[in-house]
Amino acid sequence: MATAPGATDRRPRQSTAGLWNISFGFFGIQIGFALQNANMSRIFQSLGESVDDLALLWIAAPLTGLLVQPVIGHYSDRTWGRFGRRRPYFFAGAAVAALALFGMPNAPALWAAAVMLWMLDASLNVSMEPFRAFVGDMLDRDQHTAGYAVQTALIGAGAVVGSVTPYVLDQMGIANVAAPGGVPDTVRYGFYIGGAALFLAVLWTVLTTREYAPEDMARFDGHEAQTAETPAPPQSVAGAAGWIACGGATAALVAAAGLAKELYLLAALLAAYGIARLVAARLYLSGRRDHLLTHIVGDFAGMPPVMKRLALVQFFTWSALFIMWIYTTPVVAQYVFGATDPASAAYNAGGNWVGILFAVYNGVAALAALFVLRPLARAVGKVRAHALCLAIGALGFLSFLLVRDAHMLLLSEVAIGIAWASILAMPYAILASSLPQAKLGIYMGLFNVFVVVPQLLVATVMGTIVRIAFPTEPVWTMACAAGVMALAALATLRVEAP
Structure with missing residues (x-):
């Protein structure tokens, strides 16, 4: 029977096993991210880097995400072949990671x-970005919250798994201390296990x-299916000039004030x-309206209002998280x-305990995603639920100034874990239900610009702040x-839920 123009059918409802299969690859991807987040500062310091320069070495990770995710989102929206739309990107990224x-x-x-x-962050981003859109592809809108909750779990x-692996290996008798300039075997074998688990998941x-x-x-999507082909609007030359001028003024300020050179980035x-x-505007006016850059810049400038307000939330949220990942170990x-x-045994014991702390906040997030977020969102709404969770996370960070007992820090991580559960689920559930489905990949990629x-x-500013304000x-x-x-x-309170 023919479908009337503009009418839609609904996607088949997924079972619990279907929800699990759709997002199980993210389980492996997050093992890789957890090993990176908990151990890279340790590896850098083992190779001779000082604590106040750690942030600079982490620049590669977010810069890669900034460049990779919109491009992968754009092309995965337009890919279709023997192996599907998103899955080729999952597989290629996982193999390199x-x-x-x-x-x-x-x-x-x-x-x-x-x-x-x-290399690790680039490949993880290639795998990760399509997974966000994959939930929207595979699920009807009334299952979006459930889909992202399972993904968060x-x-x-x-x-x-990624966070506790070095600690567990230490308890099994694997060497947790290496000679100066070397990496402990607990970290080395942990990365081997993580690589295999990522690929298999x-x-x-x-x-x-x-x-x-x-x-x-x-x-399924009716008229929305055509929006992926809609040309992006021309870009304002005046606005482009303003961004260039802002970059020039920032560089001049760095030079005049003698600020850290990484601020030139x-x-x-x-x-x-x-x-x-400017280039996107020229491409558009010359008739090349389907160019990658034209679409990415145009879609970025024309983000829906709910996405713009969530972008500000993401900006503050991920600033806090990145500070945590860099500095929790020292x-x-x-x-x-x-x-x-x-190189000391006590420092490496502290590094292993950070792995346990990170495991706790992630474990709490998994449980909160399944048992707390959905009833909380039903009670107070998605927006207020997210704001409340973020406030609890702020208290968790603040407690580090007062707590000096290793086990008491576990309570701090419970608070951070509640925030983490909401960070990984609520913004994406709100977006997936309010964005054109045919452009879900590019919009999810652009949304992650405000993560990176x-x-x-x-990475460019925090090292300078540490050196000037509190070097010791x-x-x-x-x-x-x-x-x-x-x-x-x-x-978050400024966001209007769809």
Whole structure:
């Protein structure tokens, strides 16, 4: 029977097993991210880097995400072949990420570790970005919250596995201390296990799911299926010039005030966006309206209002998280284990305990996603639920200034875990129900710009703040994290849920 123009059919309702299979690959991806987040500062310091320069070495990760995710989102929206739409990106990214995890702990020098971090983050982003859109592809709108909640639970479970692996290996008798310039075997074998688990988990999703063909997507989404081909509007030349001028002014300020040279990267990014807008306008006016850059810049400038307001929330949220990932190890090692020497047994014990702390907040997130978020959202609405969770997370960061007992820090991580559950689910559930389904990949990729831009800002600015304001007291980085997370909670209240 023919479908009337503009009419839609609904996607088949997925069972619990179907929800599991759709997102199981994210379990493996998060194992890789957890190993990276909990151990990269440790690896860098083992190779001779000082604590106040750690942020600079982390720049590769967010910069890669900034470049990769919109491009992958754009092309995955338009891909269809024998292996589907999103799954080819899952598989290719997982294969390269697994190789990077095998190579990371064997890096012979600091520069090699930085290169491997870039390779790892690029491939993880290639796999991760389509998974966000995949939930929207496969589920009808009334299952979006459930789909992202299951995805968040699997993310939390994967992060637990990645975070505790070095600690468990230590308890099994694997060496947790290495000679100066070396990486402990607990970290080395942990990365090997993580690489294998990542690849196998993504392979599970690739083999157990079948994507809907383009004609099925068109039937499900009706007129929305045509929006992916809508040309982006021309870009404002005046606006482009303003971005370039802002980049130039930032560079001039860095030079005049003698600020840290890594701030030139921030200036370059501002100017680069302005140049991209100029090029996109020229492409559009010359008739090349279907060009990658034209679409990405046009869609970025024309984001829906709900996405713009959520973007501000993401900016503050991920600034706080990136501070936590960079500085928790030196903070816990110094204030709880009394060690500042990365080669000491006490420092490495602190590093392993950070793995346990990160496992706790991820485990709490997995449980909260399944049992707390949905009833809380039904009671107070998605927006207020997210704001409340972020406020609880801010209190968790603030407690690091007061707590000096390793086990009491577990309570701090419970608070952070509640916030983490909401961060991974609520913004995406709101977006997936309010964005054109045919452009879900590109919009999810552009939304993640506001995940990586704050990380770039922290990576370029936080080292300078630490050196100037509290060079021997890194615990104050947690006060900074608490402050920006509180701003995220306030900004959430401006979001209007669809």
